[in-house]
Amino acid sequence: MKLREVAVIGFGVTKFGELWDKSFRQLIAEAGAKAIFDAGISGKEINALYVGSMSAGRFIGQEHVGALVADCAGFSQMHIPAVRVESACASGGLAIRQGFMSVASGMSDIVVVGGVEKMTDVVGNEATNTLATASDQEWEAFFGATFPGLYAMIATRHMHEYGTTREQLAQVAVKNHANGALNPNAQFQREITLENVLNATMVSYPLSILDCSPVSDGAAAVILCAADKAKKYTDKPVKIIGSGQASDSLALHGRKDICTLEATVHAAKMAYKQAGIQPKDIDLAEVHDCFTIAEILAIEDLGFVKKGEGGKAIDKKITTLNGEIPINTSGGLKAKGHPVGATGVAQIAEIVAQLQGEAGKRQVKDAKIGLTHNIGGSGASCLIHILEAM
Amino acid sequence: MNKVGIVSYGANIPRYRIKSADIAIAWRKDPDSIASGLNIMEKSVPSLDQDVATISVESARAALARCDIDPQEIGAIYVGSESHPYAVKPTGTIVAEAIGATPNLMVADYEFACKAGTAAIQTCMGLVLSKMIKYGLAIGADTSQAAPGDALEYAASAGGAGFIIGEKNFIASINDTCSFTTDTPDFWRREGRKYPSHGGRFTGEPAYFKHITNCAKNLMTRIKTKPDDYDYAIFHQPNGKFPIAVAKMLGFSYEQIKQGLLCPVIGNTYSGASMLGLASVLDVAKPGERIFVTSYGSGAGSDSFDLTVTDQIEEMSREKAPSVAKMIENKEYIDYATYAKFRDLLYWE
Numbered sequence: 034m035k036l037r038e039v040a041v042i043g044f045g046v047t048k049f050g051e052l053w054d055k056s057f058r059q060l061i062a063e064a065g066a067k068a069i070f071d072a073g074i075s076g077k078e079i080n081a082l083y084v085g086s087m088s089a090g091r092f093i094g095q096e097h098v099g100a101l102v103a104d105c106a107g108f109s110q111m112h113i114p115a116v117r118v119e120s121a122c123a124s125g126g127l128a129i130r131q132g133f134m135s136v137a138s139g140m141s142d143i144v145v146v147g148g149v150e151k152m153t154d155v156v157g158n159e160a161t162n163t164l165a166t167a168s169d170q171e172w173e174a175f176f177g178a179t180f181p182g183l184y185a186m187i188a189t190r191h192m193h194e195y196g197t198t199r200e201q202l203a204q205v206a207v208k209n210h211a212n213g214a215l216n217p218n219a220q221f222q223r224e225i226t227l228e229n230v231l232n233a234t235m236v237s238y239p240l241s242i243l244d245c246s247p248v249s250d251g252a253a254a255v256i257l258c259a260a261d262k263a264k265k266y267t268d269k270p271v272k273i274i275g276s277g278q279a280s281d282s283l284a285l286h287g288r289k290d291i292c293t294l295e296a297t298v299h300a301a302k303m304a305y306k307q308a309g310i311q312p313k314d315i316d317l318a319e320v321h322d323c324f325t326i327a328e329i330l331a332i333e334d335l336g337f338v339k340k341g342e343g344g345k346a347i348d349k350k351i352t353t354l355n356g357e358i359p360i361n362t363s364g365g366l367k368a369k370g371h372p373v374g375a376t377g378v379a380q381i382a383e384i385v386a387q388l389q390g391e392a393g394k395r396q397v398k399d400a401k402i403g404l405t406h407n408i409g410g411s412g413a414s415c416l417i418h419i420l421e422a423m
Numbered sequence: 424m425n426k427v428g429i430v431s432y433g434a435n436i437p438r439y440r441i442k443s444a445d446i447a448i449a450w451r452k453d454p455d456s457i458a459s460g461l462n463i464m465e466k467s468v469p470s471l472d473q474d475v476a477t478i479s480v481e482s483a484r485a486a487l488a489r490c491d492i493d494p495q496e497i498g499a500i501y502v503g504s505e506s507h508p509y510a511v512k513p514t515g516t517i518v519a520e521a522i523g524a525t526p527n528l529m530v531a532d533y534e535f536a537c538k539a540g541t542a543a544i545q546t547c548m549g550l551v552l553s554k555m556i557k558y559g560l561a562i563g564a565d566t567s568q569a570a571p572g573d574a575l576e577y578a579a580s581a582g583g584a585g586f587i588i589g590e591k592n593f594i595a596s597i598n599d600t601c602s603f604t605t606d607t608p609d610f611w612r613r614e615g616r617k618y619p620s621h622g623g624r625f626t627g628e629p630a631y632f633k634h635i636t637n638c639a640k641n642l643m644t645r646i647k648t649k650p651d652d653y654d655y656a657i658f659h660q661p662n663g664k665f666p667i668a669v670a671k672m673l674g675f676s677y678e679q680i681k682q683g684l685l686c687p688v689i690g691n692t693y694s695g696a697s698m699l700g701l702a703s704v705l706d707v708a709k710p711g712e713r714i715f716v717t718s719y720g721s722g723a724g725s726d727s728f729d730l731t732v733t734d735q736i737e738e739m740s741r742e743k744a745p746s747v748a749k750m751i752e753n754k755e756y757i758d759y760a761t762y763a764k765f766r767d768l769l770y771w772e
Binding site: 051054153157235 | 456
């Protein structure tokens with residue numbers, strides 16, 4: 034089947050953080066309105082709506098999120114198809130892929146894709162328990178494993194196999210906070226030091242609290258359009274040239290090697306093939322750094338560096354804003370915040386801003402091709418998109 | 424505002440202490456990071472025979488010991504607490520009988536989480552200013568509850584203070600007061616429940632910090648003062664970190680809050696916290712010194728006060744009742760097992 038080319042013609046992101054005075058519906062309505070305004074489309078031109086949300090049911094006691102989002106975006110009288118998708122922390126990335134497929138297949142010309150999570154209406158323990166529903170309840174959560182614990186096991190093994198150090202892990206957080214300090218929508222807009230990370234409260238060795246992404250509220254939205262019609266709406270459309278998705282065993286113990294997220298490897302292969310490019314062609318990437326070790330795994334599994342050399346790459350500073358391949362210019366999940374359903378969509382928004390040259394103080398020079406990498410759970414789902422300025 | 428002020432004051436802190444480190448060890452937490460994280464080294468613990476009634480009576484007696492007031496001239500007693508011994512039956516009547524103030528007086532118990540005591544001061548000010556009473560006694564006291572293992576367990580402690588409010592011979596004039604109140608459910612205890620619930624991080628920025636900063640700024644704007652005008656400042660202290668942070672946000676220095684900052688060594692005495700801080704300042708204050716107080720009660724609200732110490736304080740025999748510093752020094756450590764017994768944490772049939 035011949036797919037149509039798909040472009041992003043607008044995006045909108047709310048501030049991420051502990052947004053005590055903003056509800057789930059206010060957040061997604063704000064992001065959606067910003068995206069629609071950015072694209073300059075009218076409501077009547079929208080053919081469908083896709084929204085990623087991991088667990089509105091547990092976080093705010095609300096399901097039936099697709100229709101709700103269409104309603105609070107003011108689309109209830111248009112009766113458009115409204116679809117909510119879930120793939121744990123990769124829900125946003127999955128929504129992008131569903132929207133992409135809808136336009137690529139010719140079923141839709143213009144779709145709105147949103148991602149949203151309101152996580153701070155519940156107390157910390159409840160948020161941890163809700164996030165743990167993305168792990169294997171029977172074999173992991175039941176025995177007390179939480180995500181920090183699971184990623185700590187990965188980190189410990191990576192340290193054992195490849196000599197990765199706590200300092201290298203910590204440097205990921207330091208870099209992402211430095212980037213976040215340049216992002217006005219980031220939850221943490223301040224720099225931190227290596228000592229801050231190493232001396233912070235230990236969550237699960239070797240991950241201190243500053244190795245972990247926070248609990249956040251926030252939303253993001255993008256407008257996808259058939260590429261041949263994109264120039265009608267914007268001078269700077271950004272094409273999605275590759276979309277990959279893969280799955281893996283839900284529990285960590287089902288993996289051949291916990292130092293490799295096979296879902297990333299397979300989704301990347303699919304996306305690179307579709308885009309017809311190699312890892313070396315990528316100018317910058319937003320990767321899923323829910324924990325610092327996750328960014329090290331990501332740059333290895335995406336092929337930016339060899340397996341086992343992620344830690345050393347951090348030392349060589351190749352992933353900093355001015356490095357060879359800037360990673361997480363937005364601040365990443367670590368500093369920008371991680372409202373789980375919104376993350377995958379916000380990653381696309383960051384890459385689009387970079388490729389349009391609209392990323393302000395954190396602009397990467399001459400960025401032409403960018404990649405987003407969104408993980409669900411401890412790696413049981415992965416969504417990858419590759420974008421190119423048109 | 425017409426003249427009204429604090430005529431006398433008294434405080435009470437139970438002598439038992441448990442170290443944060445010992446609570447942390449009981450729950451297999453890192454003792455150092457807990458103590459430094461909360462800036463609470465130890466907290467006061469009420470003994471088996473101490474409750475809000477005994478703490479209130481002790482505070483009232485201490486206040487009376489420092490002045491020549493005939494208890495029969497006290498026209499109102501209000502006791503603010505969230506751990507009144509009875510759900511129905513006032514603590515205030517026990518205090519009134521114990522100090523000989525009955526029967527011709529007004530009494531009621533107050534509850535507004537940690538600021539019920541300062542609310543009682545405001546009520547007494549109104550009654551004195553309207554000349555309905557000659558003296559009013561406002562007490563804030565608590566033997567606060569914390570579920571075993573909850574973060575609150577490191578803070579929830581016991582203590583209280585009472586202030587006799589009148590229009591003459593006051594040691595500190597209350598120049599003005601204002602409140603800032605919203606419905607913000609950051610911390611609560613439902614009817615019939617033994618332990619409170621709280622909203623975790625929600626208790627910070629949108630609750631404690633929002634209410635204290637707004638209330639304090641509103642008062643300083645109204646009376647045209649700035650932080651530099653004060654010799655002392657007291658802010659509610661649910662842990663040792665928040666009052667230091669809120670003081671900084673408002674432009675007060677650590678030096679200004681040091682004398683009233685008791686949480687690091689006695690924990691959070693809830694309705695007693697701001698009141699004990701003020702008592703600690705009055706223990707050392709000199710004529711002409713100016714004091715700023717802002718309490719905070721979850722649910723949520725703050726009361727701010729602007730006070731000026733008068734010459735009368737030199738006339739008062741402050742040593743006739745124990746100072747806050749003396750009560751802090753007079754301590755005996757208990758272990759977690761004894762704490763569990765004192766706080767009724769053990770269950771058997």
